Amino acid sequence: MLFGDRGGTDETIVAMLSSAIRRDISFGVLRPDEKLKIEALRQRYGGSNHSMRETLRILTAEGMVEATNQRGFRVTSATEDDLKDILLMRIETERLGLKRSLQSDSVAWESQVVAAFHGLHRADVAVQETPNDAIALDWDEASRALSAALLSACGSRRLIETANKFYNQSRRYLLALLREGQIDFAAREKRHQILREAILARNDELALTTLEEDIRAALKTT
Structure with a gap:
């Protein structure tokens, strides 16, 4: 208990x-x-x-x-159709949230996002070196923290809550891929570098496209 x-x-x-x-x-x-x-x-x-x-x-x-x-x-069930539906909602809500955050032109938001990328990079390294449940929990939290940071300046509490709801629904798929060793961490790091640089350069189109690619790759869908 x-x-x-x-x-x-x-x-x-x-x-x-x-x-x-x-x-x-x-x-x-x-x-x-x-x-x-x-x-x-x-x-x-x-x-x-x-x-x-x-x-x-x-x-x-x-x-x-x-x-x-x-x-x-x-x-809740975890079928292929469930995953497709969750993927659809994650892409729609997170793209909208990131688009609105990019429009905020907030330096504080940029700093938060850079810190979240750094935290996730360290978690990626740690979970590859020591793949146990405690490290996986830290990695899961760092992944969630980056997703939350990207949307944090969107100006809509309801949008953030909706995106978080579908992110939580996707976690078991991502963690299953981690346990099965199916995550390409090198490709993941490259996407994150592109996404970070696009955000800092305020290249909205590249940032939104890369975010969608990262969500699809994280859940092993095309």
């Missing part, structure tokens, strides 16, 4: 439960279509019945969990 029950509707407990279950779905600990029973989840993660139901409600809204006809829950 990870988290105790403090009683009531503690938002901190719900946030921690959501993070833990979201992580385990992304890492394949909880498998696609696996049934999620409240009591079994409580024994594993902690929390009260109410906090676990609220957690599953949040994860359902994020598309990580599905409610079944019997009023139960299960992990």
Whole structure:
């Protein structure tokens, strides 16, 4: 059990439960279509019945969990059609977010993006040298941080939340490719160099094209 029950509707407990279950779905600990029973989840993660139901409600809204006809829950499926749909939404939302961020002409945003690229480069090196779960978790977070940084100056909270929702849905596909050794890190680094330079040069067309290429490559789609 990870988290105790403090009683009531503690938002901190719900946030921690959501993070833990979201992580385990992304890492394949909880498998696609696996049934999620409240009591079994409580024994594993902690929390009260109410906090676990609220957690599953949040994860359902994020598309990580599905409610079944019997009023139960299960992990969302992970079919080829699911991946194609997630890819479509990631490309549409992240291209729009980056386009708007580029228009912001913010030096602070540039600095944030450069820092995120640097952090991801270090994480890429680390996960190749020491491919264990702890390093993979850091790598996953660095990948998510770059995606978030690229959109952070778009000026739309709802756009950022939508993009983050579909990014989270894509994480288990990316992490599966990492576990299977199917990521071409040299090509990934080259794309990121092009994307970083295009952003700093305010070459919108090249930046948006390269971002789409990187999303497709990250999920092994064409």
